[in-house]
Amino acid sequence: MNAPATFDPQAFRAALGTFTTGVTIITTRSADGEPIGITANSFNSVSLNPPLVLWSLAKNARSLPAFSSEKYWNVHVLAAEQEALSGRFAAQGSDKFAGVELDDGIGPAPLLPGCTARFQCRTAFQYEGGDHVIFVGEVLAFDNSGHAPLVFQSGQYALAARKPRTELRLAAPPPPECSYTEDLLGYLLGRAHYQMLDTLRRLLSGQQLDEQQFFILSILCIRDNLTLDEINGFVGYTGLKVGAETLQALQQQDLIACEQNAAGTERYVMTAAGREASLHQIALAKAVESEVADKLDAGDVMALKVLLKRLVAATDPGLPDLWAAR
Ligand SMILES: Cc1cc2nc3c(=O)[nH]c(=O)nc-3n(C[C@H](O)[C@H](O)[C@H](O)COP(=O)(O)O)c2cc1C
Known part of the structure; x- marks a missing residue:
């Protein structure tokens, strides 16, 4: 040698x-x-x-x-x-x-x-x-x-995220600079989001809840006992602003209740019926996810989640952490 x-x-x-x-x-x-x-x-x-x-x-x-x-x-x-x-x-x-x-x-x-x-x-x-x-x-x-x-x-x-065997149209000739492209990240995220949400919406239609009410219930399900301002802090990223009337509608359906502390602060908690509705929603959301996972393969879904979490962290404007221990 x-x-x-x-x-x-x-x-x-x-x-x-x-x-x-x-x-x-x-x-x-x-x-x-x-x-x-x-x-x-x-x-x-x-x-x-x-x-x-x-x-x-x-x-x-x-x-x-x-x-x-x-x-x-x-x-x-x-x-x-x-x-x-x-x-x-x-x-x-x-x-x-x-x-x-x-x-x-x-x-x-x-x-x-x-x-x-x-x-x-x-x-x-x-x-x-x-x-x-x-x-x-x-x-x-x-x-x-x-x-x-x-x-x-x-x-x-x-x-490992697999590339599809058949070429995605990403390899198409580049369009002129001024036009949107099929692989623009915002377009891909938006389209994937709306397509998945649409399936969930159709499944949820039996529950007579609009999107805002769905968000509020899912937030209270993770973190109960919140003020209106705190709820808005958590849904802020959606661009929706929850008003008192939406909370009243949920109260009328007996899904949430309002409790007042000694200082007069109103806090919203879930009722037993709200918790049940929420469990139903979670089951539907998981059904939508498993339908997608079947089409994508479990490993690809795992890789997709890791990348999405990185994107969420990279674009986080400083929202309160919904999942943090109290
Ligand atoms: C991802 C990864 C791959 C590794 N590949 C090897 C390898 O191929 N051969 C090797 O001798 N050590 C490799 N190592 C290092 C050994 O795992 C490490 O030195 C181990 O402590 C050896 O154990 P031992 O000293 O108890 O035999 C690798 C470590 C990692 C994290």
């Missing part, structure tokens, strides 16, 4: 990190029966026939002696919800398996539940790989749950 090139290690690591991967936990069991596991994203497929996979382990890893001597190891492709587990198995010194229930595998290596896919392997080859050891394993068994996978990109966890 020629003398190795001298790279800036950080720049080299950063460039390698652009290769986006899934995240795995690889487990084995030491000769004295101790469960061993580490987080690894160096996993890759090698061969279909025979079925072979590989991964590499740092020579300074505490688990090296166990992986070098034990024949059986399991690769767990982590699901998007398993980020905390990934962190746990990437940290040295902690009891990585504390509280983790294991499935039965074909060999002695621990088999973790709740993953996207799992490969139960036996070491076929072991190679020197600089500061790492490369393990090539023969796959003895595998399973695939179809859960959305956890992704690792440039040193950060990420979610």
